[in-house]
Amino acid sequence: MSRNPLSAMFHGPERPPEEAGFFWRGGPFEVADRTWHTSLGSGVTAFETSQGLVLIDTGTEGLAPKMASGLREFTQAPVHTAVYTHGHLDHAYGLPAFLLPGQSAPRVIAHSALPARSARYSRTSGYNEAINARQVSGDVTKRRLRFTPPPIPPDTLYDDSTSIEVGELTFELRHARGETDDHTWVWNPEHRVLCPGDLVIWAVPNAGNPQKVQRYAWEWSDALRAMAALNPRTLCPGHGAPLVDEPETIQRLLLETADYLDSIVDQTLAALNDGAPPHTDIVERVTLPSSDSPWLRPIYDEAEFIVRNVIRYYGGWYSGRPSELKPAPRREVAAVVSELAGGVDILLARAALAVEAGDLRLACHLADWAVESEPTDERVRTGAAAVYEARAEAEESLMAINIYRSAAHYARAGRPFR
Known part of the structure; x- marks a missing residue:
């Protein structure tokens, strides 16, 4: 043995x-x-x-x-x-x-x-x-x-x-x-x-x-x-x-x-102390550590999520964006965005271009608005699901992969995200 x-x-x-x-x-x-x-x-x-x-x-x-x-x-x-x-x-x-x-x-x-x-x-x-x-x-x-x-x-x-x-x-x-x-x-x-x-x-x-x-x-x-x-x-x-x-x-x-x-915590607290900027801005300001060591691979959790957990403990739930303090229903926002864009087809086409360019973060925003605006439209559901599946394929951590897979599953089914 x-x-x-x-x-x-x-x-x-x-x-x-x-x-x-x-x-x-x-x-x-x-x-x-x-x-x-x-x-x-x-x-x-x-x-x-x-x-x-x-x-x-x-x-x-x-x-x-x-x-x-x-x-x-x-x-x-x-x-x-x-x-x-x-x-x-x-x-x-x-x-x-x-x-x-x-x-x-x-x-x-x-x-x-x-x-x-x-x-x-x-x-x-x-x-x-x-x-x-x-x-x-x-x-x-x-x-x-x-x-x-x-x-x-x-x-x-x-x-x-x-x-x-x-x-x-x-x-x-x-x-x-x-x-x-x-x-x-x-x-x-x-x-x-x-x-x-x-x-x-x-x-x-x-x-x-x-x-x-x-x-x-x-x-x-x-x-x-x-x-x-x-x-x-x-x-x-x-x-x-x-x-x-x-x-x-x-x-x-x-x-x-x-x-x-320590690197994640110290950088996050420094950003918080610099005027309490919106949470997303804090995440963008933190230089996420990386490592080649086999015990620090982001296969389950990941550094970006740790930043958000530090913010949650020290900074409350308000994201720092005024619209998110008491937000409108997402389906209403999505409908207006879709109208301003010229329809869900344009939103989905722009999302597909973002996927091609490798900007999967932007693509997901566009897919969200499309599917929340027209959740019963089969083409919209299929297009949004394809974006979420592309995002899952590009992720490393199990948590991110399966959250995006879940989003794709529910988009295809025409059900609320869960």
Whole structure:
């Protein structure tokens, strides 16, 4: 069994970064003595101690049985403790699959904000089912995930930090708001293994998601720097492959990602402080950082969305454009724009020219006005959908791709955008 699934990437012929990236599936790999990491949709790390297993995250309800089956090829120890790094469905819902028949209930630890997250899910279950379907497939009609509380909720909560001992091993838990407000990262000093949860996902940090609740890029950066100060030997991320016995690479990953976030936050705040210009102007003024590192590819979230999340936290919802403070119905605006342009045919023809010129941002504005002006016209629906599909093809991040795919789907169906 390999102790480092990525050794060739850093010590031999370079392998494609997607082999390590956000969508990586593999394991169990032994990452330290009697310690394994496995990933299927999300990562699970299992530490075997004399008192039983300590699990850091537990996967989804549907995929956990396969991960548990693989783990049980190496250990039959009962689960003593499970730590949920946060309350998302791909981290806190698979615990039952890891339990041995008849074993006593394990201790389950999480941050004190996790129960409130579960309550929010219950109050907005329909919304969350829709946006997750759109984010994954581009079609809100394909709802598969059910937003209910974890099947085994935490019984032990902490606030800022806590430390536990299980058998011969120590686990230090620290809270850091990042992708979520209930996030925990875990440090095992004996093996120098770091389990950052979704604070590391082998992609641009999910700090901007345009459809979901507030993210905290500045605190995320602080947490990454605190992790780097521990000089981890091994990193087992929330998504993607583990880095085993790679302390120098881990330092680079953590600090590069912190610098990436700091650049976005600092530039956004500077623009906000320069007279509170309209939000779109702020986005245009920020020089979005780029990187060739495999852990900073914009395959899931992207830098432009992170800018908007920083604005949302510090700047409120008003965009800075007077018409958008109390706007007219979009269909009325679209009808007037169409009339001034000389009809929807002209709008669509101009949108097609913009697509040809590579100006997909402008093309989408024109397509919006056309389809909102004449939503029942088959030619308009088809033309607008073609623009949105072209935009999806040109995007890199999963979030942007599937939002545009969703727009195309609903334009073709003659239904309101969802």
